[in-house]
Every structure is written in structure tokens, then in C-alpha cells.
Amino acid sequence: MEEKNKTYYITTPIYYPSGKWHLGHSYTTVCCDALARYKRMRGFDVFYLTGTDEHGQKIEKRAAEAGVTPKAFVDALVDNIKELWSLLDISYDKFIRTTDDYHVKAVQKIFKQLYDQGDIYKSRYKGKYCTPCESFWTESQLVDGKCPDCGREVSDAEEESYFFRLSKYQDRIKKLLTETDFLEPRSRVNEMVNNFIKDGLNDVAVSRTAFKWGIPVEFDPGHIVYVWIDALSNYITALGYGSDDTSLFDKYWPADLHMVGKEIVRFHTIIWPAILMALDLPLPKKVYGHGWLLLGGDKMSKSKGNVVDPFILEKRYGVDAIRYYILREIPFGSDGVYTNEAFIGRFNQDLCNDLGNLTRRTLAMNKQYFDGKLDASGEKGEFDDEFIAEINALDKKLDEDIDKLNLSRALEDIFAVIDKANKYIDNTRPWILSKSEETKGRLKAVLYNLTEAIRVCSTALMPFITRTPKLIFEGLGLKAPEVFDSVLKWGAVKKYETHETGILFPRLDEKKELIELDKIAAAAEKAEQKEVKKEDKKTDAAVKDGSAAKDNAADKAKEKTADAVNADADKQEEYVTADEFFRTKLVVGEVIACEKVEKADRLLKSTVKIGDEVRTIVSGIAKFYTPEEMVGKRVVVVKNLAPRKIRGIESRGMLLCAVSGEGENEQLCLVRPEKLMDGGSEVC
RNA sequence: CGCGGGAUAGAGCAGUUGGUAGCUCGUCGGGCUCAUAACCCGAAGGUCGUGUGGUUCAAGUCCCACUCCCGCAACCA
Numbered sequence: 083m084e085e086k087n088k089t090y091y092i093t094t095p096i097y098y099p100s101g102k103w104h105l106g107h108s109y110t111t112v113c114c115d116a117l118a119r120y121k122r123m124r125g126f127d128v129f130y131l132t133g134t135d136e137h138g139q140k141i142e143k144r145a146a147e148a149g150v151t152p153k154a155f156v157d158a159l160v161d162n163i164k165e166l167w168s169l170l171d172i173s174y175d176k177f178i179r180t181t182d183d184y185h186v187k188a189v190q191k192i193f194k195q196l197y198d199q200g201d202i203y204k205s206r207y208k209g210k211y212c213t214p215c216e217s218f219w220t221e222s223q224l225v226d227g228k229c230p231d232c233g234r235e236v237s238d239a240e241e242e243s244y245f246f247r248l249s250k251y252q253d254r255i256k257k258l259l260t261e262t263d264f265l266e267p268r269s270r271v272n273e274m275v276n277n278f279i280k281d282g283l284n285d286v287a288v289s290r291t292a293f294k295w296g297i298p299v300e301f302d303p304g305h306i307v308y309v310w311i312d313a314l315s316n317y318i319t320a321l322g323y324g325s326d327d328t329s330l331f332d333k334y335w336p337a338d339l340h341m342v343g344k345e346i347v348r349f350h351t352i353i354w355p356a357i358l359m360a361l362d363l364p365l366p367k368k369v370y371g372h373g374w375l376l377l378g379g380d381k382m383s384k385s386k387g388n389v390v391d392p393f394i395l396e397k398r399y400g401v402d403a404i405r406y407y408i409l410r411e412i413p414f415g416s417d418g419v420y421t422n423e424a425f426i427g428r429f430n431q432d433l434c435n436d437l438g439n440l441t442r443r444t445l446a447m448n449k450q451y452f453d454g455k456l457d458a459s460g461e462k463g464e465f466d467d468e469f470i471a472e473i474n475a476l477d478k479k480l481d482e483d484i485d486k487l488n489l490s491r492a493l494e495d496i497f498a499v500i501d502k503a504n505k506y507i508d509n510t511r512p513w514i515l516s517k518s519e520e521t522k523g524r525l526k527a528v529l530y531n532l533t534e535a536i537r538v539c540s541t542a543l544m545p546f547i548t549r550t551p552k553l554i555f556e557g558l559g560l561k562a563p564e565v566f567d568s569v570l571k572w573g574a575v576k577k578y579e580t581h582e583t584g585i586l587f588p589r590l591d592e593k594k595e596l597i598e599l600d601k602i603a604a605a606a607e608k609a610e611q612k613e614v615k616k617e618d619k620k621t622d623a624a625v626k627d628g629s630a631a632k633d634n635a636a637d638k639a640k641e642k643t644a645d646a647v648n649a650d651a652d653k654q655e656e657y658v659t660a661d662e663f664f665r666t667k668l669v670v671g672e673v674i675a676c677e678k679v680e681k682a683d684r685l686l687k688s689t690v691k692i693g694d695e696v697r698t699i700v701s702g703i704a705k706f707y708t709p710e711e712m713v714g715k716r717v718v719v720v721k722n723l724a725p726r727k728i729r730g731i732e733s734r735g736m737l738l739c740a741v742s743g744e745g746e747n748e749q750l751c752l753v754r755p756e757k758l759m760d761g762g763s764e765v766c
Numbered sequence: 767c768g769c770g771g772g773a774u775a776g777a778g779c780a781g782u783u784g785g786u787a788g789c790u791c792g793u794c795g796g797g798c799u800c801a802u803a804a805c806c807c808g809a810a811g812g813u814c815g816u817g818u819g820g821u822u823c824a825a826g827u828c829c830c831a832c833u834c835c836c837g838c839a840a841c842c843a
Contacts, residue, residue, distance in 0.1 A: 702842030
């Protein structure tokens with residue numbers, strides 16, 4: 083707390099705009115936002131950075147599919163995410179786009195410098211190349227020496243590429259990971275060391291020639307700076323590194339915290355520090371690899387995925403509900419699960435019953451017994467010391483929690499005080515004190531203490547939830563504080579004139595809400611399906627409350643090329659002629675033997691008799707059938723499917739299956755003739 | 767033996783350097799009436815995955831073996 087004038091630089095990853103923004107993106111960003119707000123209130127000079135990573139082949143391709151330029155494609159998605167951040171009250175100080183001109187220039191400069199000093203060198207990327215797929219594969223990726231994608235022959239090929247000397251920094255990186263707490267949580271360190279460092283670090287390719295959408299290597303046209311240097315360096319270019327004005331960089335670098343999802347820990351803890359070492363810059367103080375926000379646990383509703391659209395949740399329940407859930411429910415460091423039940427449960431229990439109700443009952447009593455006018459002149463009594471001690475302990479607890487980045491614990495600690503306040507009311511029974519003039523003095527102290535508790539809790543909540551504390555402060559007749567400073571303790575405000583507030587959070591009927599959310603999900607899904615078919619260019623009236631039909635970027639991108647795309651779509655929906663269909667030969671076969679394919683979870687190798695012919699077919703059905711139960715079954719086989727090697731076994735044909743769902747919900751069953759038809763019977 | 771994570775009350779989770787098993791929700795019983803059918807108190811419910819393993823005066827907590835789940839990787843026309 084003597085850390086005045088200290089800076090705090092915190093970053094989210096820059097997000098890759100490949101599809102729809104969902105609650106997962108919000109997770110990281112909201113966590114960082116809470117930290118940023120917290121540090122600001124602790125008097126730090128905070129710089130909070132977020133942004134988007136907009137280059138690469140995938141975007142080039144998707145834009146082409148949509149018939150727009152890559153820039154137009156990402157522009158739309160960036161608008162969309164900015165809208166989301168504004169909805170969620172994200173207080174970023176800067177939003178960087180890797181397409182920003184200063185970033186492009188700085189990256190080119192960095193690339194050149196690394197090249198000049200020998201950390202980047204030109205070499206050839208050797209591998210197996212599949213011409214039709216336009217893909218490079220390593221030896222180990224090949225399946226039986228052929229392209230794992232299409233099964234065709236591959237040829238030795240080389241591509242010119244620039245490489246970064248990662249190997250040179252291997253020892254320093256290993257030390258950084260194992261001997262410091264650069265990377266947290268600690269459990270991720272093992273993963274990194276075992277998976278990537280143990281066998282030695284290979285130099286990484288940092289340029290590509292296969293696509294154009296990226297930052298050109300200045301001194302070698304045709305080469306594009308690949309993601310490592312392009313994206314990672316955003317953390318310094320955003321501060322002006324490599325530009326004429328480096329004042330921000332000088333002030334804020336090194337970063338105090340890079341918050342990242344566990345899937346990109348590797349890049350941030352191996353490649354990024356190495357780049358910084360090469361540039362001879364200080365390393366960030368910490369990289370925190372958080373878990374994921376998973377969907378699931380829900381048994382009934384299949385379409386809940388769509389409900390976890392933050393736009394929908396915000397519209398229905400408000401920002402604070404989302405922020406609170408995200409920050410409170412995800413266990414520190416590990417994965418958390420989103421369910422509608424838990425969301426509504428948290429909302430009702432914590433926000434409505436505990437916080438909302440406490441505020442309301444207290445302010446109601448203030449009004450009723452003292453017309454809202456309170457001061458510290460009341461009469462002390464039993465329970466006070468303990469209660470006040472609890473309030474005063476919060477300050478330190480919060481600091482410890484946040485120090486460990488344990489946001490959910492911080493909220494727990496705040497709500498522990500709220501809980502204590504509710505108990506305090508029951509213990510002191512103000513409604514009984516109010517019945518006699520003699521106990522008025524005591525009553526005053528009780529209500530004053532409660533009001534102080536509410537003030538301290540609201541203050542403490544400000545970094546986490548952004549709207550409600552302000553409403554509470556209105557009720558308290560105070561202005562919300564800018565900094566914690568000395569206000570996070572009992573007695574900091576001596577006099578009150580409070581007003582009653584409305585209901586802060588209306589209690590939800592859980593059953594009704596769940597049904598409602600399912601309905602919305604279903605509607606959203608319908609809308610999406612339409613979208614996929616690219617048929618609904620007209621304003622979509624299907625979703626009444628509009629939230630699901632929010633104009634996301636995909637819509638916008640499409641609008642620009644509506645006609646062209648529609649023509650395309652019609653083609654896809656065209657019929658096949660009977661002749662075309664009959665080119666596929668479907669026959670009945672009998673499984674006469676079956677076994678599991680080794681080292682493959684999903685694969686069964688079946689020996690199938692079709693008439694007089696016997697052939698081997700490999701299928702991904704091991705999750706649903708055991709080899710034993712397969713034997714003797716009559717199945718439908720695609721007879722003239724091109725043979726293909728799967729895990730070294732030549733599979734000739736395919737077993738027809740009915741499938742639905744994905745992941746946990748996946749269902750699969752064989753399609754089988756209803757009667758015992760002879761093997762070889764045609765299916766038509 | 768591909769890499770990693772996990773297994774603690776009905777559910778979701780805490781358990782810090784080993785020292786009488788906790789929290790939230792749910793269930794049941796009671797209390798209160800200031801308040802949003804809220805709030806408060808109490809109870810039931812766990813041999814902390816298995817070995818009846820090892821270290822120790824003492825293990826959910828350390829060591830060993832095993833089982834099962836979940837990610838990633840691989841694989842799925």
C-alpha cells in the first residue's frame with residue numbers, strides 16, 4: 083500500500099476473429115478487467131491492453147469464402163467484439179489490432195533487427211508436400227507414408243522460410259520456467275517442460291510464403307511474418323515500442339501480467355520470452371494460464387450452447403450478473419463449467435438474497451426509524467466488536483487474494499462480510515430495539531454499523547461488478563469512491579442520509595427461467611441454421627426479443643455479397659439425379675470378424691463378407707460397439723468407396739451409420755437391413 | 767507403458783509447511799418478521815477412489831502400486 087505511483091500493465095491475449103464471440107472470450111477479458119479496476123483503486127497507474135490478432139491463412143480463406151477483403155472481414159468482427167466489451171463494461175486502455183499501421187511497422191522493424199543480429203536466419207523448411215492439399219507434413223504426421231488428409235502420395239519439398247533461433251535460448255527458458263514463478267499456476271510448468279523443452283527446442287519458422295494476408299517481410303517480398311512474431315509482439319508495440327514515441331513503453335514495460343488461456347501458454351512462456359531475450363528486453367513478470375469455461379453438465383437441453391451467448395445473457399440479466407458469475411464460479415486456475423442452473427443459482431442466492439436483500443432491509447430500517455439520518459453517536463453493544471473486526475479485515479484479505487490472482491476467493495471474502503451482516507441483524511434484532519425509546523441509541527449504532535458494512539462491501543465490489551455498487555451508493559447518499567485508500571474500513575464515513583432503493587436484483591423463478599432460456603436457445607439455433615444455409619437475407623423476425631439476431635459480423639460480411647453468396651448456396655442445395663446417386667453402390671454385408679485397432683480410440687477393424695467377396699473395413703465406431711457384438715451383424719456397406727489406409731490398415735468401403743450430436747452428446751448407430759437379407763444384396 | 771489433470775457428504779468444490787474432516791447449494795426440523803416466499807439457528811449425510819501398502823507418535827495432506835474419469839495428442843467417409 084506504499085505502492086503509490088507504481089504502474090501495472092496487464093494484458094489479455096489478442097483474440098483471433100474466426101467466428102462468433104462467446105462467453106469464453108469474455109472470461110479472460112472480464113478477469114483482467116477486474117484486476118485492472120482493482121489495481122486502479124489501489125492507486126496503481128494501470129495500463130490494460132486487449133485487442134485482436136487479425137492475420138493468417140484462415141482469415142484470408144474465410145474472407146474469400148464470404149467474398150470480402152480480409153480487412154473488411156475482420157473489421158466487422160472487431161466492431162462486434164468492441165460492442166461486447168462495452169456491454170460488459172471492460173475498461174481497457176487500449177485496443178490493439180495487428181492490422182494497425184504502427185504495429186505493422188514495429189513488427190517489420192523487430193523482424194529486421196532479429197535478422198540483422200542473426201537470431202533470425204533464412205533456411206529451407208523441409209517436409210513432405212501434398213500438392214492437391216497444398217500442405218506440408220512432417221514425417222511423423224504421415225499415414226503410411228501418404229498424406230493424412232487425402233491419402234495421396236506426397237513428395238519431398240522445400241520451402242524457403244525464416245527461422246528464429248529458439249534453440250539458442252533453451253537453457254534460459256528452462257531456468258525461467260523451473261526456477262521462477264514466471265508461469266502460474268505451477269502445474270502448467272511440468273506440462274511445458276515435459277512436452278516441449280525436455281527433448282530440446284527446435285528453431286521455429288517465423289515466415290510463410292503460402293499466403294498473403296499478413297505483415298510482409300520488408301527485405302524479402304513474398305515472405306509474410308508468421309504469427310509468433312506478429313501476434314506476440316503486440317504486447318510491446320501497443321506501447322509504442324519500435325515507433326518514434328516510446329514513452330508508454332518506457333513507463334509500463336515489462337508487463338506485470340499476461341493473462342492467457344491454457345491453450346496458448348506454450349507460446350507465451352517459451353517463444354515470447356525467447357523473442358524478448360533476443361531483443362534484449364526485460365521479461366514480463368508473470369504469465370498466468372487460466373482454465374477454460376466449459377459448457378456441460380446439463381442433461382435436458384441440447385441447445386444450451388447458444389444460450390451462452392454473452393449478448394443474450396446480458397440482455398436478460400445485466401452485466402453484473404455475468405461478471406459476477408464468471409468471476410465467482412470458475413475455480414481458481416482450473417476449468418469451470420457453465421450451466422444455466424448454476425448461473426441462476428448464483429444470481430438468486432448471492433446477488434438477490436444476500437446482497438440485494440441486505441441492502442434493502444437495512445435502508446428500509448434506516449428510513450423507517452431515523453428517516454435515513456445516521457451518525458456514529460449510537461450506543462455500542464454486544465456483537466459490535468466482532469462485526470467491525472470482520473469488516474476491517476476485508477481490506478487485507480482482498481489484497482492477499484488479488485495478489486494470488488484468486489478472484490473468486492476475493493468475492494467469497496466480500497460475501498462473507500455480507501453474510502455476517504445478515505447474521506448481525508438477526509443477533510441484534512433492530513425491529514425490537516425500535517419499540518422502545520430507551521433502546522433508540524443502541525438501534526442507531528446497529529444501523530450505522532450495518533450501513534458501514536454495506537458501504538465497505540459495495541466499495542470492495544466495484545472492481546468486480548460495475549453497476550450495482552453505484553446504485554447502492556446512491557441509496558447511501560454518497561458518491562462512489564475512486565480509490566480504496568482509507569475508505570475500506572469501518573468508520574470512514576461518519577454521517578449518513580440514506581434513501582431507500584428499489585430492488586437491486588429481482589429474484590428469478592428458476593424453473594421458469596430455465597424454460598425461457600431453452601426457448602431462446604432453440605430460437606437462436608433455428609436462426610443460425612437459417613444463417614448457415616444463407617437463405618435468410620431478410621430481416622429475421624423469428625427471434626422476437628432480438629438478442630439472438632444481433633447483427634454479428636458474419637451477417638454483415640454476408641450482406642455485402644448477398645447475391646453472389648446466394649447463387650452459391652442454391653447450387654449447394656441442388657438435387658442429385660438418380661443416376662448420380664446410383665453411382666454409389668450400397669450393398670448388404672455380413673460382419674464375420676471384428677477387432678479393435680491398436681492405439682486408436684475410435685477405430686474398429688471389421689471383416690465383412692459381401693456375397694463371395696471378403697474385405698476389411700475400418701470405421702470410427704469403437705465408442706458405440708464392441709468387436710464382439712459386431713460379429714454376425716448385417717450392415718450396409720458403401721461398396722465402391724475409394725480405398726483408404728487408416729492407421730496402416732487398408733479400409734475398403736464404409737459402414738453406413740446414423741449419427742447425431744457432438745462430443746458428449748454424440749450418438750451413433752449402424753444402419754442395418756430390417757430383415758436378414760443375403761450378403762451382397764443391393765441397397766437402392 | 768504418448769503428455770497432463772482429477773477422484774473429499776446428494777450436487778459443485780476448499781483443505782495452505784502432515785496434528786481432532788470444512789464451504790456453498792440441496793434435504794429435513796426450528797426461529798424471526800426489518801426485508802425480494804427473503805433472513806437466522808439446528809440436524810441428517812463422508813472409513814477423504816482402491817490397496818486393509820509404505821514413512822510417521824500422527825496422513826485427505828508425503829512415498830509406492832493399481833482402478834476409474836476428464837482434457838490434449840493420435841484416430842474417425
